[in-house]
Amino acid sequence: MIDALHEEELAVLVAGETGITWFLGSLRGSIGGSPFEARMRYTRTWVRDAGHGWRIVAAHASVV
Numbered sequence: 777m778i779d780a781l782h783e784e785e786l787a788v789l790v791a792g793e794t795g796i797t798w799f800l801g802s803l804r805g806s807i808g809g810s811p812f813e814a815r816m817r818y819t820r821t822w823v824r825d826a827g828h829g830w831r832i833v834a835a836h837a838s839v840v
Contacts, residue, residue: 778805795822795830800840814839 785800797820804813818837822830 777807778803780804793824795824796820797822816840 780803782802783799784802785798787798789796798817799819800815800817802813802815804811806812816837817840818835820832820836821834823833824830
């Protein structure tokens with residue numbers, strides 16, 4: 777469960793039917809009852825198709 781999220785950066789690039797999003801921010805919460813706090817960056821690659829709209833096809837997250 778995420779209790780707090782602070783967005784520092786969010787960028788979006790769309791080229792045709794493909795999109796990429798980049799996020800940098802701080803998260804605080806718990807996983808399985810264990811608390812965590814981290815500054816994270818994630819990248820997601822999206823593809824748009826007529827039947828489903830935008831769908832994530834690849835994602836990466838890391839602590840920075």
